Amino acid sequence: MMKAVTQYEKTASPTILDKIERVAQQRLRLLRLERLVNVLLIGSEYVMYCITFLMLYQWRAAPHFPLWEPRMWPNLSGQFGDYMFLFAVIIVIFSIQMTYRGLYRLHSQSSFVDDFFKIVKSVFIAFMIAIGLLFLLKTSIIYSRLVIVIFSISMVVIASLMRCVKMAVMMSFKKSGRLTRNVLIIGGGRIGTVIHKFLSERKGSGYRVIGFLDDYQTGSMILGKIDQLETIIQRNHVDDIYITIPSERDTINQLLSKIRKYDVDIKIIPEMYNFVTSSIQFHRTDAYPYMEVVRTPLKGMNLFLKRVVDIVLSFLGIIISLPVFAVTALLIKLDSRGPIIFKQKRIGKNGVPFNIYKFRSMVVDAEKLQSRLMDQNEADGPVFKIKNDPRVTRVGRWIRKYSIDELPQLFNVLKGDMSLIGPRPPLPHEVEKYTDYHWRRLDVKPGISGLWQVSGRSDLSFEEWVNLDIYYIENWSIPLDIKILLRTIPTVLFSKGAY
Numbered sequence: 264m265m266k267a268v269t270q271y272e273k274t275a276s277p278t279i280l281d282k283i284e285r286v287a288q289q290r291l292r293l294l295r296l297e298r299l300v301n302v303l304l305i306g307s308e309y310v311m312y313c314i315t316f317l318m319l320y321q322w323r324a325a326p327h328f329p330l331w332e333p334r335m336w337p338n339l340s341g342q343f344g345d346y347m348f349l350f351a352v353i354i355v356i357f358s359i360q361m362t363y364r365g366l367y368r369l370h371s372q373s374s375f376v377d378d379f380f381k382i383v384k385s386v387f388i389a390f391m392i393a394i395g396l397l398f399l400l401k402t403s404i405i406y407s408r409l410v411i412v413i414f415s416i417s418m419v420v421i422a423s424l425m426r427c428v429k430m431a432v433m434m435s436f437k438k439s440g441r442l443t444r445n446v447l448i449i450g451g452g453r454i455g456t457v458i459h460k461f462l463s464e465r466k467g468s469g470y471r472v473i474g475f476l477d478d479y480q481t482g483s484m485i486l487g488k489i490d491q492l493e494t495i496i497q498r499n500h501v502d503d504i505y506i507t508i509p510s511e512r513d514t515i516n517q518l519l520s521k522i523r524k525y526d527v528d529i530k531i532i533p534e535m536y537n538f539v540t541s542s543i544q545f546h547r548t549d550a551y552p553y554m555e556v557v558r559t560p561l562k563g564m565n566l567f568l569k570r571v572v573d574i575v576l577s578f579l580g581i582i583i584s585l586p587v588f589a590v591t592a593l594l595i596k597l598d599s600r601g602p603i604i605f606k607q608k609r610i611g612k613n614g615v616p617f618n619i620y621k622f623r624s625m626v627v628d629a630e631k632l633q634s635r636l637m638d639q640n641e642a643d644g645p646v647f648k649i650k651n652d653p654r655v656t657r658v659g660r661w662i663r664k665y666s667i668d669e670l671p672q673l674f675n676v677l678k679g680d681m682s683l684i685g686p687r688p689p690l691p692h693e694v695e696k697y698t699d700y701h702w703r704r705l706d707v708k709p710g711i712s713g714l715w716q717v718s719g720r721s722d723l724s725f726e727e728w729v730n731l732d733i734y735y736i737e738n739w740s741i742p743l744d745i746k747i748l749l750r751t752i753p754t755v756l757f758s759k760g761a762y
């Protein structure tokens with residue numbers, strides 16, 4: 264009898280419980296490895312903070328008491344305890360900030376630049392709160408300002424360096440397949456494809472899309488139909504499931520009922536995901552929840568701060584660029600007949616027209632000649648672009664390549680018609696062809712540089728261009744402006760996508 268049972272157990276197919284347990288065990292092994300790697304990385308980071316602070320203390324506060332010699336420890340004064348208290352306060356607040364901003368997640372979907380600004384914010388808040396707390400406590404010790412300043416900078420450097428180390432470790436593990444989180448996307452349509460592209464382009468994120476489930480799409484990445492979900496989970500090591508068919512409510516409810524028993528993370532992408540951003544604020548009354556549509560966070564004090572920055576930087580830019588203005592003006596005058604400055608009507612915020620200033624880079628009658636070249640237009644949408652435009656002069660080709668022709672727009676910024684960062688100002692005949700969606704580009708002042716300029720410039724399609732502009736409008740912040748300004752420099756120097 265005992266022998267028969269054993270034989271039956273060997274030949275019986277795995278039960279649903281066995282399959283669920285196998286999925287859970289796979290996830291458990293991955294999570295243990297992830298936790299170990301994360302603890303080692305975070306631990307190394309905090310050891311570096313501690314060593315740096317002690318070195319700074321030794322250098323400025325206790326140069327005659329070498330901390331590396333245990334025999335000297337009994338001679339340390341209460342000053343050492345006060346400095347350690349300051350260090351502890353800074354580290355605790357900093358840790359809370361870093362955790363809150365998701366910087367200690369092993370799998371991150373944000374870029375290094377985004378992480379860097381989050382680190383700077385965390386360090387700044389930690390030091391401000393720590394200094395404020397010490398002021399309230401009225402401690403008698405006078406801390407070295409040099410220690411505080413250098414340590415704050417060191418924390419930014421160390422944290423940024425560890426983000427690079429984390430990315431390198433994740434890339435290494437990703438290649439070996441040990442720390443990769445496998446993603447299954449339900450719905451192979453437009454939204455699913457965008458999610459696939461987004462995850463695939465995040466190098467070092469540790470995410471790998473194994474395929475799609477879709478009832479209507481076909482292709483090499485389509486693993487099967489939606490009703491085969493459980494089979495796919497059981498056959499493949501799936502860690503994350505993205506559901507991109509939110510309109511199919513009954514289908515989603517059935518899916519959730521099926522996959523809740525598996526140890527996988529489930530993410531549902533809203534059908535209006537490209538609309539539900541910072542332009543939507545969630546509120547709740549006693550009776551019901553609701554969403555409020557906000558056109559842009561660029562209003563009130565934010566608008567005032569942006570204007571102040573525009574005035575200061577555009578004025579400095581004009582002063583610094585005066586030699587370039589002079590040389591460019593001379594070259595244009597020697598190269599071809601016509602005015603040095605080209606003035607053109609553009610459409611600004613809320614559809615208000617203004618005159619934009621540029622160094623002339625084309626022949627005098629360029630706008631009249633455009634009608635003859637319409638069949639050579641290489642851009643889609645209402646925009647006109649030709650890579651080798653015959654209307655461009657010899658000097659014009661060079662100044663357009665390095666965006667020198669746009670320097671006079673600093674005067675537009677100073678006047679208030681434009682901003683340093685924002686959507687590019689369109690021509691009137693382009694705006695006449697705008698859809699309601701395209702009109703959202705005019706919710707803010709146009710800019711000299713913007714997200715589309717640092718993301719491909721003329722290499723982008725018109726719809727990609729518009730989507731980037733609208734993303735900027737809905738997600739405006741001072742750090743975002745700074746990031747765009749910093750990315751503008753290499754984009755201009757290497758003339759990426761410029762013609």
